[in-house]
Every structure is written in C-alpha cells, then in structure tokens.
Amino acid sequence: MEKTSGIPSLEAVDLHCTRGERTLFKGLAFTLRGGELLRIVGANGSGKTSLLRIACGLLEPTGGAVRWGGEDVRRLQEEFWSRLAYIGHANALKDDLTAAENLRVACTLAGIGARDAQIVEALRLLGLSGFERLPVRTLSQGQRRRVALARLALSEAMPLWVLDEPFTALDAAAMNCVQDLIGEHVSRGAAVMYTTHHEASITAAVSLRIDLEGS
Amino acid sequence: MLAALRCVIHRDLLLATRRSSDVLTVLLFFVIVVSLFPLGIGPDPELLRTIAPGVVWVAALLASMLALNRMFAADHADGTLEQMLLGATPLGMTVAAKVFAHWLISGLPLVLISPVLAIQFDFPQELLGVLALSLALGTPVLSLIGAIGAALTLGLRGGGALLSLLVLPLYVPVLIIGAGAAESAASGLGGDAQLLLLGALLVFAGAFAPWAAAVALRVSVE
Numbered sequence: 001m002e003k004t005s006g007i008p009s010l011e012a013v014d015l016h017c018t019r020g021e022r023t024l025f026k027g028l029a030f031t032l033r034g035g036e037l038l039r040i041v042g043a044n045g046s047g048k049t050s051l052l053r054i055a056c057g058l059l060e061p062t063g064g065a066v067r068w069g070g071e072d073v074r075r076l077q078e079e080f081w082s083r084l085a086y087i088g089h090a091n092a093l094k095d096d097l098t099a100a101e102n103l104r105v106a107c108t109l110a111g112i113g114a115r116d117a118q119i120v121e122a123l124r125l126l127g128l129s130g131f132e133r134l135p136v137r138t139l140s141q142g143q144r145r146r147v148a149l150a151r152l153a154l155s156e157a158m159p160l161w162v163l164d165e166p167f168t169a170l171d172a173a174a175m176n177c178v179q180d181l182i183g184e185h186v187s188r189g190a191a192v193m194y195t196t197h198h199e200a201s202i203t204a205a206v207s208l209r210i211d212l213e214g215s
Numbered sequence: 216m217l218a219a220l221r222c223v224i225h226r227d228l229l230l231a232t233r234r235s236s237d238v239l240t241v242l243l244f245f246v247i248v249v250s251l252f253p254l255g256i257g258p259d260p261e262l263l264r265t266i267a268p269g270v271v272w273v274a275a276l277l278a279s280m281l282a283l284n285r286m287f288a289a290d291h292a293d294g295t296l297e298q299m300l301l302g303a304t305p306l307g308m309t310v311a312a313k314v315f316a317h318w319l320i321s322g323l324p325l326v327l328i329s330p331v332l333a334i335q336f337d338f339p340q341e342l343l344g345v346l347a348l349s350l351a352l353g354t355p356v357l358s359l360i361g362a363i364g365a366a367l368t369l370g371l372r373g374g375g376a377l378l379s380l381l382v383l384p385l386y387v388p389v390l391i392i393g394a395g396a397a398e399s400a401a402s403g404l405g406g407d408a409q410l411l412l413l414g415a416l417l418v419f420a421g422a423f424a425p426w427a428a429a430v431a432l433r434v435s436v437e
Contacts, residue, residue: 056301059437082303090294096233097226105295108222111303 007034007159007189008069010055016063017050024050025212028064034159037186037204038193042212048195049089051212052164055193056086068160082111085155086162091148095137099123099147102136106151114154122153127174141169149174152181161185163194175200219304220312227316241282242324248274249332260337267336268346268397275325275350276357276390282321283361283378286313287369287432300436310432311425314355314362322354338401345406346397352413353393359417359424360385366431389416 024047053059364382368374396409
C-alpha cells in the first residue's frame with residue numbers, strides 16, 4: 001500500500017476494456033498518487049470516458065482492476081465513493097429545480113453537508129451570481145455546466161476528482177476558474193484525473209499523461 | 216445518510232409538484248377506468264357490489280404500472296443516477312427512498328380516492344376502510360416489485376413492454392390477496408387474513424426489493 005501525503009493512491013493494473021466487439025485498450029496501467037494530475041488524451045471513441053468510468057467503479061473492466069489504497073474500488077464501494085467527486089458528461093441537473101437546489105442535491109448525494117451561504121458562494125465563484133433562484137431550464141449550456149462544476153468548489157475534502165470533459169461549453173473566464181480550482185486542489189495534495197479536448201494549462205507539480213491512441 | 220434520504224424524497228416530491236401533469240395522469244387514469252365500469256355494466260347494484268374490489272384493484276395495478284417507467288428514467292437520462300451510484304449513501308437506501316417518494320406520488324393518491332370511487336359501485340360503507348387499507352398495504356408492494364423491473368429494463372429499447380411482462384406475474388399474487396381482502400370482508404368472513412398477508416408481503420418486499428433494484432441498476436448503467 002503506497003501513500004503520499006496521507007492520501008491512498010489510485011492504481012490501475014493491467015486494465016483491459018472491450019465495448020461490443022471493439023477493444024478500447026489493453027494492458028493499461030498507471031498509478032495516481034496524491035498531488036498528481038493525470039490527463040487522459042485520445043481521439044473520440046478511444047475509450048477516455050470508459051477509462052474514467054472504470055476508474056470510478058461505474059464500469060467493470062473486461063480485465064484487470066482499479067485499486068484505491070490497495071483495495072479493489074468495486075469492493076470498497078461507498079468507502080471509496082464517499083471520497084470521490086465525479087463529474088461526467090451529463091450535468092446531472094434537473095431542469096425544474098433551481099441552480100441552488102440542484103447544487104444542494106448534488107452535494108447531499110455526495111455526502112457533503114453544505115450550508116446555504118456556501119452554496120451561494122460556490123455559484124458566485126463560477127460566475128452564477130443572480131442565477132441561484134432560476135430554474136436550470138432557463139440557463140444556457142455553459143451556465144448548466146458551471147452549475148455542475150460548482151460542486152467542485154465544495155468538494156475540497158474529496159481526495160480524488162474524476163472529471164470527464166469539464167471544460168465543454170465553458171467560456172474562457174469559466175475555464176480559467178475551473179483550471180484554478182483543479183490546480184489548487186492538486187496543490188492541496190489531492191489527485192485529479194481528467195480528459196479534455198481543450199488546450200488546458202493547469203499548474204501541477206506532477207503532471208501525468210496517458211495517450212489512449214498509443215496504448 | 217438520513218440527510219441524503221430525506222433529500223432524495225424531498226427532491227422527488229418537489230419535482231412532482233413542479234411537473235404535476237405526471238401525477239395527475241396516473242390519478243386520472245385510475246378514476247376513469249374505475250368510473251367506466253358502472254357505465255358499461257349497467258345499474259345492477261348486486262353485480263356492481265360484487266365486482267367493486269376487483270375493479271378498483273385491477274385499475275390501481277394498471278395505474279401503478281403506468282407510472283413505473285418513470286421511476287428511474289429521468290435520473291438515468293440526465294446523469295443524476297450516476298451520481299446516486301457514486302454517492303456516499305448505500306445505493307439500496309437511496310433506491311428505497313426513491314421508491315417511497317414514487318409511492319407517495321403515484322400510489323397514495325389512489326389509496327385516498329378509492330373510497331370515493333367505490334361508492335359508485337354501491338360498495339357497503341363500513342367496508343370502504345378495508346378496501347382503502349388493502350390498497351394502502353398493497354400499492355407500496357407494487358411499487359417495490361416494480362422498482363426491480365424498472366431498474367432491469369432501464370435504458371432498453373421497448374423497455375416499457377418488457378417491463379409489463381416482467382412485473383405482471385409478480386403483481387398477480389398481490390392482486391389476488393388485495394382484492395380478496397375486501398371481497399371476503401363483504402361476504403362476512405372478515406379480511407384480516409388477507410390484510411396480514413399483504414402486510415407480510417410489504418415487509419418482505421421492503422426489505423429485499425431495494426437491494427435487488429440497486430444491483431439491477433448497477434448492471435443497467437454499465
């Protein structure tokens with residue numbers, strides 16, 4: 001069991017993933033320790049999302065295993081999930097709820113007890129001041145993404161973030177803000193794993209990169 | 216953990232109030248089906264009294280099946296289900312909270328309105344309570360069994376038809392026992408035995424169905 005700065009490492013061993021007939025990747029291995037930033041790159045359909053879902057334990061790999069502090073994540077279940085913040089392709093927002101209500105539900109499900117003031121502050125940080133009480137239905141795509149990402153501002157205590165295309169639909173200002181959030185989180189000693197097609201410049205002491213094309 | 220469960224129930228109820236047409240569809244379907252029988256069969260009080268429990272129960276069963284599709288579909292479509300799967304609360308508990316909210320929205324209104332509808336059948340007033348009680352115990356069982364089916368058929372094309380085929384055989388015992396409660400009470404035997412059986416079914420389904428549905432959800436989301 002390897003530990004850096006008190007945070008268990010996420011370890012992928014000989015991962016193999018097939019979807020339908022196609023083999024997406026084979027023999028993939030990496031170790032992500034606290035304070036490290038891991039970017040997954042690859043073309044559309046190369047298996048980036050599948051890899052992230054396997055890392056979260058949402059998807060069972062065809063072969064191999066993902067371990068958190070030496071234990072299989074699919075065996076750890078809630079013990080692992082309560083320490084993980086996952087933002088997927090879908091924003092997980094309800095059209096009929098307001099931005100603040102959506103953020104509160106997302107936080108409560110993740111086991112984060114956030115006060116009203118913190119929720120308002122997180123939305124303000126993502127540039128959504130004045131939109132807290134509007135139904136998400138009335139917001140633009142970029143603003144919806146911001147509401148989903150506002151959860152990160154309240155997930156400081158989560159030692160692992162897994163982000164699937166976090167910058168989609170964001171403008172430059174919001175993108176900078178999210179990059180800063182990720183940078184700060186990594187410098188706090190947490191691990192972040194993400195994919196993006198954007199030119200991201202996140203400052204991190206250790207930046208890893210996995211190219212799914214090459215594997 | 217309790218906060219998360221309360222949050223799920225509160226959220227689903229809030230969504231139901233903001234989109235009340237979904238709730239009304241189920242209730243309206245129930246009212247229409249039950250009300251059409253006296254019109255179609257004709258004013259024979261003896262016959263109507265006999266068929267009342269069966270008609271109310273069949274209509275409640277169909278109405279509850281109508282609402283099943285929606286139990287997880289919206290959460291699956293917008294990604295909330297993934298967050299529930301990766302939540303800090305055990306998934307079985309979250310599913311139990313969702314089923315409870317689903318019953319409050321689609322089952323409880325049927326229970327509350329059933330005595331009014333049974334009057335159309337000249338059903339003896341002193342037995343209205345037994346009928347409502349049998350529905351109050353039986354409809355949550357339907358929701359719980361339905362949750363397993365809804366979780367298994369989530370995201371499938373033509374899932375609706377498959378869902379009906381899947382849960383209908385499991386609904387039949389509940390229907391027989393549920394409708395039997397008011398029938399045997401009407402014949403003077405008392406419906407206690409059936410009500411106790413329904414209660415036992417509810418305890419059994421409440422204890423196991425959410426976990427079965429949780430396992431099914433994990434498979435469906437892969």
